[in-house]
Amino acid sequence: MRIRTIDWSKGAIKIIDQTRLPREFKYIYIKSLKELWQAIKVMQVRGAPALGAAAGLGVYLGIKDLKTDSAARLKKELDRVISYIGSSRPTAKNLFWGLERMRKVFLLHKDKPVAKIKDYLLKEARQIMEEDRVACRNIGRYGAKLINRKDTILTICNAGILATIDYGTALGVIYRAYEEGKDPKVFSCETRPMLQGARLTTWELNKLGVDVTMICDSMAATLMQQGRISKVITGADRIAANGDTANKIGTFNLAVLSKYHGIPFYIAAPESTFDLKIKSGKSIHIEERGRKEMTELFFRHPIAPAGVKVFNPAFDVTPHDLISAIITDKGVIRPPYIKNIRKIILK
C-alpha cells in the first residue's frame, strides 16, 4: 500500500483530506492560497513535516500566476504569501522553516528572469518533499535500533505517513522496526480533541499491517502500571536548543507517566523541527484553538452545556529532562541536549 500525503499535481497541491478519515480516503486539489490556509487551519493537512511541504508548495502556488516581469514585484507578493501562510498555525517549526527556505531560494536567484525564479521555487518545494522522504527513512533507520523484538510502543497523535510525505517520524521508527521483523505492537492514544490517534494513526497502521490498539488518552497510565508499555515514541512540532519539545497536547502527560514508570520516552523528528534560536520551551508559542473542537466533538454533536468555558491548547511542552533521546535524521541525540543538539543539528 502506497500512500502519499501531499504532492504537486495538475497545477495544484494534492492532499489527502484528513478530516474525512477514517470514513473516506479522498484526495483533494488545492488551487488557491485561501484554500490552503483553510486546509491547514482545519487540519485537512497537518503534521509538522507535512506542513513544511505545504509551506513550500503554498509559496509556489501563491506566486505562480503572478503576471509580472519584475523581481521586485515578485518579492513583494512572495513576502505577502509567506506572511499569510505563516498565520495559519503558529506552533510547528517546519511550517516557518519551509517558508524561509523558499525566501532564501528567491534571494539566491532574484537577479534571474521571473519565470526562471518561479521554476526554482517549484524545484525547491519539490526538494523539501524529497528531503522529507529521505529524512523520515533515516529517522526510521536510526530509531529502529532502539526497538527490541516484541516491544509494545505507545504513541500519541499521528506522526506517521499522514504527518509527513509518505513514511513518518515516530511511526517511521515503528515501520522500520516492522520491516526488520521486530514485530512491534502499538497502542495509539486517541488524542482528544481532534482524535488524530483514533482516526489517522490506527487507520494507517491497520493499512500497513502493524498491530495497533486504540486507547483513550487517560488510559495510558493504566497500561504502564500493568507493565504493558515498553517504550513511548512521539513526534514533535518544535524542539528548542535545550531539547524542550512542543508536540500535540497530551505528550507532556505521557512523558511524566513514563518517568514515573521508568519507561523510555523518545521524540522523533527531522532537523527541520529544531529551532535553535529558542533557548527553552518557555518561548514556544502554543496555539489555542476554538471551543467547538471540544464541546461538539469531531462531528457537531454537543457534549457539553452551551456556553461552558473551555481551555483548548493544541500543544504542550515536554521539558528536556523527561526525554530519553531525540531520534533525528542525523542520528540519535541523547542528553545533555544543550551540548549534543548543537553537535548534530547544524542550522
Place this chain on the structure above:
Amino acid sequence: MRIRTIDWSKGAIKIIDQTRLPREFKYIYIKSLKELWQAIKVMQVRGAPALGAAAGLGVYLGIKDLKTDSAARLKKELDRVISYIGSSRPTAKNLFWGLERMRKVFLLHKDKPVAKIKDYLLKEARQIMEEDRVACRNIGRYGAKLINRKDTILTICNAGILATIDYGTALGVIYRAYEEGKDPKVFSCETRPMLQGARLTTWELNKLGVDVTMICDSMAATLMQQGRISKVITGADRIAANGDTANKIGTFNLAVLSKYHGIPFYIAAPESTFDLKIKSGKSIHIEERGRKEMTELFFRHPIAPAGVKVFNPAFDVTPHDLISAIITDKGVIRPPYIKNIRKIILK
C-alpha cells in the same frame, strides 16, 4: 436549584436520565428490575454513592410485588434479585454495600410477616438515601477545611449531585467551600470515553453558579505545568484497606501528574466506598466496557476504523502513596492509611 438524582416515587425508582444530559434534563421512572439493570449498565444512573441507593431501591423494587406469605420464598427471590443487580457493574463498592444492607435487614426481620419485611426493606432503602445526604454534607464540611480562598481545583468524571443523592463527594467539598465564600474555581476533565466531566460536572457546577472550565483529559498536565491547579479532588468507586483507590479511568493519571508537580491529590468518599476485606488495589476487579463507547464517541458517529482493537477499562487504581488524604464523612484520613483507615472506618 434543587436537584435530586434518585428517589422512590409512585411505586418506581425515579432517576434523572443522565445519558440525556446536558441536552435534556428529564426524570424517568424505573418499574422493573430489568430496566434498572439496564439503567445502571448504560449509566442513566451512575456514581458510586448513587449506585448504593439504586441497589437498595432495586432490591425493594424486585420483591415488592412478590405474592407470597413465605419468608423463605421471599428470601429466595431476594437472593436472586441481589445477585442480578450485582451483575450490572462490578467495580463500585457501594453497589454491593447497598445490596448487603438490604440482605441484613431481611435477616433481622425474617420472622416477621412478609408484608412487614417488605416495609422494612423500603425503609432501609430510604435510610440509605438519607444517610448519603448526611454523609455527603459531612464530607463537604471536613473537606472544605482543606480548601483555601481562590483555590483552583481539578476534578475528573462526576462526583457531584449526579453521583449521589443530592450533594456530591468531591464536588460536595467544592460546594461547601463555595457556600463558605471561598470562591473556588474548578477545571473539569471531560472524562473520556463517556464524558461525564464534560456532560455532567460542568452542567451541575454551572447550575449552581460555581466557576467551571472544561478540559480534555490530556490537558491536565499543561495546566499543572502552568501553575494553574492548586488541588486535585476526585471521588472513588472502591478503596482498599491500604488506601489504594479505584476510580474513573484517568484518576491514576492525575495522581501521577500531581506528584510530579507537588500538588495535593485528594480522594473524597463516604464510608460505604471502603472495602476493608481487600488488602490492596491489586484485588479490585476493573470493569472493561464495550468498544463502541470509544470508537463511536457518545452519539454513534464512528471516529476510528471499523474493527480497530480497543482497550476500554472503566476504572483505574491509584496507589495509596500518591494520595495526600482521603476525605470521608467520618473525617479526613491521612497516611499511613493501613493504620489510619482502620481507626476511622469501622466496618
